[in-house]
Amino acid sequence: MNHYHTPPLPGLIVSRWQINPQWTLFLDRDGVINQNLKTQYVRSVEQFAFIEQVPDVIKQLRRYFCRILVVTNQQGIGKGLMTDEDLYAIFRYIQTATDDSIDGFFFCPHLAQVRCLCRKPNIGMALQARIQFPGIDLRQAIMVGDSATDIAFGKKLGMKTVFVTNNEPLLPKQIPPADLVCANLPEFATIFWNSLPA
Numbered sequence: 001m002n003h004y005h006t007p008p009l010p011g012l013i014v015s016r017w018q019i020n021p022q023w024t025l026f027l028d029r030d031g032v033i034n035q036n037l038k039t040q041y042v043r044s045v046e047q048f049a050f051i052e053q054v055p056d057v058i059k060q061l062r063r064y065f066c067r068i069l070v071v072t073n074q075q076g077i078g079k080g081l082m083t084d085e086d087l088y089a090i091f092r093y094i095q096t097a098t099d100d101s102i103d104g105f106f107f108c109p110h111l112a113q114v115r116c117l118c119r120k121p122n123i124g125m126a127l128q129a130r131i132q133f134p135g136i137d138l139r140q141a142i143m144v145g146d147s148a149t150d151i152a153f154g155k156k157l158g159m160k161t162v163f164v165t166n167n168e169p170l171l172p173k174q175i176p177p178a179d180l181v182c183a184n185l186p187e188f189a190t191i192f193w194n195s196l197p198a
């Protein structure tokens with residue numbers, strides 16, 4: 001018998017969270033789907049680089065989840081650095097690479113100082129999503145993001161939250177109180193598939 005203390009296995013999330021195929025998967029964009037450029041906005045397809053394996057992972061996850069929605073703050077639009085059309089071109093690029101696996105894209109174009117209702121951590125984009133997809137139960141949803149505002153957004157709505165670190169060396173205080181912390185979306189997907197009942 002093993003007397004070592006081991007932390008709860010992340011592999012149990014499906015039963016612990018009671019996930020079923022009616023659930024919705026919400027994804028942040030920059031830092032979850034594509035590389036976060038940090039010092040500048042991703043304004044064009046040329047600047048957009050998928051995180052490795054993510055297109056395939058999204059296609060696979062879509063076979064389980066009822067819908068996959070992207071919720072993204074894009075204040076580069078509010079700053080006049082890019083247009084809605086530039087953003088739509090990137091969304092189309094994501095759809096092409098994922099065989100149209102994303103059911104909806106929601107974005108906030110406003111400047112942070114505008115104090116709109118849609119900029120995460122405010123919940124406006126989830127409310128828009130619920131109007132467009134009336135079947136959504138926001139408590140049967142998972143939010144995956146790489147920033148504290150993503151986690152705060154999910155928690156306000158009663159979602160399960162997944163924080164991705166992109167393998168950056170973060171201090172404990174830099175890791176928001178998410179339900180699960182993992183390296184990236186492919187690692188989340190592995191944990192998820194491994195926890196599905198046989």
Ligand SMILES: [Mg+2]
Pocket residue numbers: 028029030031032036145146147
């Ligand atoms: Mg992000």
